[in-house]
Amino acid sequence: MDEKIHLDLEDFSSEPFLETFIKEIQKEEAVFLIGIFVALLLVILTVVFFGNFWGSSKARNAVLLLGLCDSGKTLLFSRLLLGKFVRTQTSITESSATYKSKSDRGSSWTLIDVPGHESLRVQIVEKYKAVARAVVFVVDSSVFQKDVRDVAEFLYSILTDSIVAKNAPALVVACNKQDVSMAKSAKLIQQQLEKELNTLRLTRSAALSSQDGPVGGSVYLGKRGKDFEFSQLPSHVEFIECSARGSKAEDGDADIDALEKSLARL
Amino acid sequence: MLDFFAIFSKGGIVLWCFQGAGVTESFTGPVNALIRSVILQERSGNNSFTHNALSLKYKLDNEFELVFVVGFQKILTLTYVDKFIDDVQLHFRDRYKNELEQRGPLKFLLNNFEFGEDFHNLLREAEDSSKAKAPVSMRTFDMSQKSQKTVKSMIETKDGDKSKEQGGKKSKNAKKEGVSGGDQTKAASQTASKKAVENGSDGLTAEEIIERNRAKFISKQLGGGKPEKTSKSPKPPKPKGKEKRVWDMGGRNTGELDYSGTNGNNSNDAQNQDYEASAEPLIQVDSMKGDLRGVDYESSDDEDEEVEEEERVVVAQTNKKGAKKGGFGGMFGMLKGLVGSKNLTQEDMEPVLDKMRDHLIAKNVAAEIASQLCESVAKKLEGKVMGTFTTVASTVKLALQDSLVQILQPKRRVDILRDVLDARSQRKPFVITFCGVNGVGKSTNLAKISYWLIENGFTVLIAACDTFRAGAVEQLRTHQRRLNSLHPPEKHGGRPAVQLFEKGYGKDAAGIAMEAIAYARNQGFEVVLIDTAGRMQDNAPLMTALAKLIAVNTPDLVLFVGEALVGNEAVDQLVKFNQALADHSKTDKPRLIDGIVLTKFDTIDDKVGAAISMTYITGQPIVFVGTGQTYSDLRSLNARAVVSALMKA
Numbered sequence: 001m002d003e004k005i006h007l008d009l010e011d012f013s014s015e016p017f018l019e020t021f022i023k024e025i026q027k028e029e030a031v032f033l034i035g036i037f038v039a040l041l042l043v044i045l046t047v048v049f050f051g052n053f054w055g056s057s058k059a060r061n062a063v064l065l066l067g068l069c070d071s072g073k074t075l076l077f078s079r080l081l082l083g084k085f086v087r088t089q090t091s092i093t094e095s096s097a098t099y100k101s102k103s104d105r106g107s108s109w110t111l112i113d114v115p116g117h118e119s120l121r122v123q124i125v126e127k128y129k130a131v132a133r134a135v136v137f138v139v140d141s142s143v144f145q146k147d148v149r150d151v152a153e154f155l156y157s158i159l160t161d162s163i164v165a166k167n168a169p170a171l172v173v174a175c176n177k178q179d180v181s182m183a184k185s186a187k188l189i190q191q192q193l194e195k196e197l198n199t200l201r202l203t204r205s206a207a208l209s210s211q212d213g214p215v216g217g218s219v220y221l222g223k224r225g226k227d228f229e230f231s232q233l234p235s236h237v238e239f240i241e242c243s244a245r246g247s248k249a250e251d252g253d254a255d256i257d258a259l260e261k262s263l264a265r266l
Numbered sequence: 267m268l269d270f271f272a273i274f275s276k277g278g279i280v281l282w283c284f285q286g287a288g289v290t291e292s293f294t295g296p297v298n299a300l301i302r303s304v305i306l307q308e309r310s311g312n313n314s315f316t317h318n319a320l321s322l323k324y325k326l327d328n329e330f331e332l333v334f335v336v337g338f339q340k341i342l343t344l345t346y347v348d349k350f351i352d353d354v355q356l357h358f359r360d361r362y363k364n365e366l367e368q369r370g371p372l373k374f375l376l377n378n379f380e381f382g383e384d385f386h387n388l389l390r391e392a393e394d395s396s397k398a399k400a401p402v403s404m405r406t407f408d409m410s411q412k413s414q415k416t417v418k419s420m421i422e423t424k425d426g427d428k429s430k431e432q433g434g435k436k437s438k439n440a441k442k443e444g445v446s447g448g449d450q451t452k453a454a455s456q457t458a459s460k461k462a463v464e465n466g467s468d469g470l471t472a473e474e475i476i477e478r479n480r481a482k483f484i485s486k487q488l489g490g491g492k493p494e495k496t497s498k499s500p501k502p503p504k505p506k507g508k509e510k511r512v513w514d515m516g517g518r519n520t521g522e523l524d525y526s527g528t529n530g531n532n533s534n535d536a537q538n539q540d541y542e543a544s545a546e547p548l549i550q551v552d553s554m555k556g557d558l559r560g561v562d563y564e565s566s567d568d569e570d571e572e573v574e575e576e577e578r579v580v581v582a583q584t585n586k587k588g589a590k591k592g593g594f595g596g597m598f599g600m601l602k603g604l605v606g607s608k609n610l611t612q613e614d615m616e617p618v619l620d621k622m623r624d625h626l627i628a629k630n631v632a633a634e635i636a637s638q639l640c641e642s643v644a645k646k647l648e649g650k651v652m653g654t655f656t657t658v659a660s661t662v663k664l665a666l667q668d669s670l671v672q673i674l675q676p677k678r679r680v681d682i683l684r685d686v687l688d689a690r691s692q693r694k695p696f697v698i699t700f701c702g703v704n705g706v707g708k709s710t711n712l713a714k715i716s717y718w719l720i721e722n723g724f725t726v727l728i729a730a731c732d733t734f735r736a737g738a739v740e741q742l743r744t745h746q747r748r749l750n751s752l753h754p755p756e757k758h759g760g761r762p763a764v765q766l767f768e769k770g771y772g773k774d775a776a777g778i779a780m781e782a783i784a785y786a787r788n789q790g791f792e793v794v795l796i797d798t799a800g801r802m803q804d805n806a807p808l809m810t811a812l813a814k815l816i817a818v819n820t821p822d823l824v825l826f827v828g829e830a831l832v833g834n835e836a837v838d839q840l841v842k843f844n845q846a847l848a849d850h851s852k853t854d855k856p857r858l859i860d861g862i863v864l865t866k867f868d869t870i871d872d873k874v875g876a877a878i879s880m881t882y883i884t885g886q887p888i889v890f891v892g893t894g895q896t897y898s899d900l901r902s903l904n905a906r907a908v909v910s911a912l913m914k915a
Binding site for chain 2: 070074077078081082084086087088089090091092093094095096097113115117118119120122123149150153199200202203204
């Protein structure tokens with residue numbers, strides 16, 4: 001047993017090996033060594049440079065269509081891209097396509113339609129929140145009174161996300177389904193959301209932390225001490241009215257001019 | 267016959283739809299319900315779903331991200347629907363292969379999918395094929411085997427000669443058959459009973475038994491043959507027909523059964539003995555000698571064993587098949603799997619899914635839920651095209667992880683503080699009821715939750731509706747005292763933060779709850795926490811009592827308290843609790859369990875499967891997680907952390 005251990009120690013001792021290695025290097029000429037070092041440095045620099053370059057080219061150019069279930073996101077998606085009316089069902093997966101905005105510059109964004117269902121939206125938003133340049137939050141104006149708390153909770157979870165708060169993408173709240181007679185106006189929706197988010201600031205910060213520490217952002221919306229208003233947010237917020245279905249559903253066009261204009265201004 | 271048929275993409279765009287004649291309602295509602303309850307809750311294992319009067323069947327096409335749904339009236343039983351959907355799917359794919367292979371969702375918007383004619387052709391074919399199969403007509407008596415036997419061969423002779431002459435294939439008159447039919451049945455039953463007697467060892471000596479067994483063994487070696495016939499050579503002594511059964515105590519006169527005299531003579535405390543004997547006349551002395559007998563459930567044991575053996579045989583066969591295929595295509599399959607686009611098939615996924623299922627079960631997920639989950643993931647991935655350098659195992663694992671996170675995400679808003687604020691503005695108390703089986707931690711977690719609510723500035727009334735367990739009321743009173751000492755009344759505007767409403771033991775729990783809620787409304791308490799007694803889910807009277815409490819008092823939140831240590835029991839508990847609540851409520855929309863409190867979470871390190879089982883069964887979110895026994899050990903659920911603990915090797 002002792003002999004065996006002795007052998008192992010001898011195998012693993014690398015000091016004599018290192019010494020021979022260093023001796024060999026020192027035998028070479030200095031110029032050769034400098035050449036090797038310069039080559040290594042170049043390689044490292046290239047890698048870093050390309051890393052930065054690629055990172056910056058992954059510029060945030062995605063526009064996310066978010067909202068509760070049945071708020072009209074998929075129809076809006078189709079209208080914005082092709083002006084076409086389609087029948088829709090609850091989305092199970094996200095759809096993304098390139099959208100050419102109607103501005104003078106003709107810039108193009110990636111329009112991403114995120115399913116509104118509660119079980120799916122969190123995961124998909126996680127995937128795309130880093131590249132979001134703007135968020136179009138679609139609200140169903142006809143049933144807003146009933147859903148105000150759910151809408152506010154979703155909006156709150158997006159706004160307090162740490163990455164979203166850092167990037168501060170533009171927020172456009174599209175009050176959809178204005179063709180329905182009972183639809184609320186954008187102004188009213190804005191006031192109600194402000195009140196609701198005000199309350200949510202208190203209850204959410206008092207909510208229980210998860211097993212491994214607080215989940216989600218520890219961002220405080222707006223200014224402390226004052227009632228919450230959308231103007232207090234770092235991102236640019238706009239409330240507009242639109243109707244994806246339009247007055248004549250399949251035949252007519254949608255009333256989404258306001259939405260297209262704000263997308264053009266991005 | 268179909269009400270509607272719809273083809274839509276997974277992104278939500280309807281490609282083509284068909285509505286049956288005379289159907290006025292749009293199919294959007296039922297299809298949305300199908301998507302929400304089946305596909306998104308990972309129950310895609312069984313592919314049919316009922317919604318009101320409609321029955322829906324669906325099929326997922328994962329390669330092109332399409333969903334095919336057909337709906338028809340529930341009362342119709344259409345046999346061709348499954349095959350029909352498959353045919354439609356294949357047809358649609360073939361016809362629009364070019365369009366569907368384009369990338370991006372624009373392909374759904376740009377192209378017009380005119381499928382009407384093909385659909386009607388396929389439908390006509392399917393309906394015709396189902397009508398073509400005429401119902402099988404019954405055989406006439408002439409065609410049956412019984413008509414081939416002669417009457418003589420069936421008659422029993424008194425000397426026990428059982429030679430069955432199978433010859434003589436005479437055809438008989440119907441009348442004779444009718445008359446002899448009765449005789450034949452009687453004869454058949456007699457032969458059966460005689461056979462039983464003969465095969466038993468009654469009346470045979472040991473030598474004859476050995477001879478008979480030897481003959482049986484030889485006949486088995488030769489393969490086939492009826493052992494009863496070959497063992498005829500040493501004729502067994504004729505049994506005298508049915509033997510009269512002899513009872514131990516039967517037939518004797520009651521004089522022997524009267525033990526009163528012997529008792530009085532032998533013992534010293536004659537009176538005690540008398541009392542014992544008269545009070546327990548049913549116990550037979552000497553029946554408990556020896557080891558205690560086991561609990562009586564032999565019959566079900568036998569059935570279980572048979573079922574298990576069958577399953578084992580089937581599993582062995584499928585394993586063999588899988589191994590063979592793997593042997594041949596192993597080399598190429600590996601290379602193919604790494605590079606290029608490969609369609610996922612059921613056989614590819616099966617070994618991975620089996621491993622994942624075992625892994626989930628090892629992490630304390632209930633067995634049937636693990637298998638349902640794996641089936642659902644298989645359905646979601648079947649036919650999907652894998653990208654380059656992705657293995658089957660990684661795709662399946664990713665899909666399983668996604669579906670687990672999806673299950674744990676709450677389907678509705680979970681914000682108790684917000685709801686309590688709402689109730690406060692409406693000037694009525696917010697009522698939370700805790701129910702569960704014995705010993706899961708209802709009272710402890712109730713105290714923790716009231717501490718949390720007090721910290722947030724609400725006043726709490728605890729209703730002690732556990733009137734059964736000794737010490738339940740005192741336990742709550744101790745909690746109340748401690749909480750009040752932690753949050754003295756001076757800080758809460760002069761009133762105590764927590765108060766206990768109790769009426770002692772033995773009273774009706776539903777009545778106490780009603781009084782507690784009325785008291786809270788009068789005194790202006792903001793939250794009422796109702797503590798109920800623990801009860802087993804099989805205990806019908808107690809479940810009825812709980813259902814009555816909930817139906818009568820209509821609490822705002824019904825929380826089921828379950829411990830994280832529970833395994834397969836969780837499924838049974840939740841199903842039976844929900845069933846009891848649904849059965850005993852008198853309204854159309856019964857109050858079911860609204861949320862789950864998962865307790866004793868600190869006792870499991872990463873065997874967190876109980877969370878999955880409970881949320882899968884009820885579809886309700888986990889509202890609180892209890893991680894210890896002090897007041898601050900209350901958390902909310904972090905879906906990602908739980909799923910990563912589950913998927914960790």
